[in-house]
Amino acid sequence: MAKRTAIIDIGSNSARLVIFEKTSRYGFHLICEQKSKVRIGEGAYEQNGYLQPAGIRRAFLTLQSFMHTIEKYQAHKTICVATSALRDAPNGDIFVNWIKKELGLSIKIIDGKKEANYGAIATKNLLPVTDAVTLDIGGGSSDMALIQNGQIIDTYSLNLGTVRLKELFFDKENSRKEAHRKAKIYIENALEDIPEHFHTPLVIGIGGTARTLSKGIMKKTDYPLDKLHAFSYEVDAFKAYFNDITFSSAKGLKKFNLKKNRYDTIREGTLIWKSILKHLGAQKVITSAVGVREGVFLEQSLKQDNLTFPKGINPSITSLLDRFKPYVNIESKKKNKRRIGTNLYTVLQVEIQDKKCYQRELQWALKLSNIGTTLTIYKSHQHAFYIALQELNYGFTHQEILLVSLLLRMHGKELLHKPLFKSFESFLPPKQTLLWLSFIYTLTVLLHEASNSATITFEYANRTLRIFSDKPLYLAKEKIKMLEKPIPLAVIIEDEERLPKCKELGI
Incomplete structure (x- = not known):
């Protein structure tokens, strides 16, 4: 395994770069993290999935900047994965080939199940949890993995994402109430296909929506420790909080202690979040600050260990x-x-x-x-x-x-x-x-x-x-x-x- 490994994750909403440095076979830490709200999928869901020029331009400039950072940090290995927006796009392969030619960066497009698997690899190794369902709500999809006794049993992916829902419903309707009604029907129809064995009392929240909501809850409750990873809460205690966010006006979001850079999609994300929690019968949520990027890194790092840290190793x-x-x-x-x-x-x-x-x-x-x-x-x-x-x-x-x-x-x-x-x-x-x-x-x-x-x-x-x-x-x-x-x-x-x-x- 390379001493410094750069991981790039291109999502529908954001692109992120992280660089991990290994200190020994099982020791590592994060030395760089960068993020850009590329919205590469912007406008795509109304255009049969085709990537649009504005999103393509932002993605190129972001990836170009990431490559400069990777060179500065002298990373020995770079892995780039792309999720929903690119896998849904008929012109996704053209974009991938163009980036390879111009930047020398190879992009691996992964499906929803692989995306869920990466999140599960990260959480089962880096959270104090052995039995749960991971839930990662992205811009284009919501991906889940079932973990039992510390093992990944199954994965599932839904075509439910914050950007997808926003463009299909909330950007089209003049009435937010009507858009909410149609979006809810759309979500409920999608949830019917989730296998029964995914029902669980504990959900691990991965991704921007889950983290934003957890940070809001921490502020709302005056949580004394400023640490998001492994923060947990009871679902019943915050059902009204979630419900109020989904029906809030854009200006009204300020009172929920949410980050401003999430205002554009947090209402759609919260609607998906609370709907899936209810469907799964979740009673408790534990928040993960790790996800796909850490999963990609650990897949490389723990190849010889069955993707699990040996007992007694932290x-x-x-x-x-x-x-x-x-x-x-x-x-x-x-x-x-x-x-x-x-x-x-x-x-x-x-x-x-x-x-x-x-x-x-x-x-x-x-x-x-x-x-x-x-x-x-x-x-x-x-x-x-x-x-x-x-x-x-x-x-x-x-x-x-x-x-x-x-x-x-x-x-x-x-x-x-x-x-x-x-x-x-x-x-x-x-x-x-x-x-x-x-x-x-x-x-x-x-x-x-x-x-x-x-x-x-x-x-x-x-x-x-x-x-x-x-x-x-x-x-x-x-x-x-x-x-x-x-x-x-x-x-x-x-x-x-x-x-x-x-x-x-x-x-």
Whole structure:
């Protein structure tokens, strides 16, 4: 797999360029993203699908600019896919050949099922979901994939898209109410062909319409975390919101907290969105910030792995460790740190009594505990918090991201950063549990830093924690004395203190 790979996605509404850089076999991150609202399908649906000069001109100029960017970033490989507008266009092949001749760019036109498959590859690997239906509403089509037990079972594509619906109905009728009535009939007729096994309680929202609506909901509800990927909501809670958008005037869209660049098609997109959710029986939506482009990339990257990251591999964690290169980079030493944390968590269960349900988050935090030192050792815990909050994107819930990030923020005496806890309290474990997790994390880091090759064991009884080490832990003792405790308890360290005799010094 090329170290830097450029992916271009030409949709009916927008064309996008992303450039991914691999940091190792399973680690990667996004280093460039560009978008242009080319509307290549504009006017086509009224002209039997033929691409029109205005859309062709915008698409050419956009692709020309993309090629300059790809050259600047020195991408080793470029893959370009095109979806509904080009596959529907009788003159689509002429456009493809022209672009190849003028720009040297090969465009692969994919069908709706392939488009849905790419979205499913991305979401099943990069979202914390194993069973769902993906739904990607584009300008010309709506594509779905059924995922069960982390496997892609089936795909389906509908000729329902925002631009298609707008040009077929809403641009023709003087009355928006009449256009809405005709469009709804058109949608309902199309939905009748969706196979029964696609009915699902959970839908993964991919694409511009789903993301725009989720961003609107986040603003409407004062959602405290500014992260779209993995944001979820209950469908019933926002049915009225969706309905009001579809019947709104263009000027009235401002009150729904929607992005202005989506005003031209969001009402049509929302009508399709709410209709399909209802038809599928969806109860919950989880939002995806990844889709076709990530799917194309992962199809290349995971060819030898059955298009799935191996168990225990998380690309965000891997990429962070690759890029920030924590100074403790020997695997045996990193495992020893996690072993200390696990043993301490186990011994203290008599007090915590949470069945170690936050074991994974604790392990992730311990893995990443040194990432902040790459920037500077001073306030490295604060750097680690912000790095994790921004970079832990793939495969995590928002609750997991915040807990890991907050554990990384812990340092020194206090176990809780009160302003952050207050801001994100609804996402976090109960306060007392969080205090225990912070104590375990901080104590583990202190012990590991003091002697990372020591064999350390624990005993806990009568509110006394005994720490046994086969090597000196002198530097840790003073810091541990100052460390805040979740409850009143004693910490006693029994280590090997080797002090050579020196008669001249009276020792």
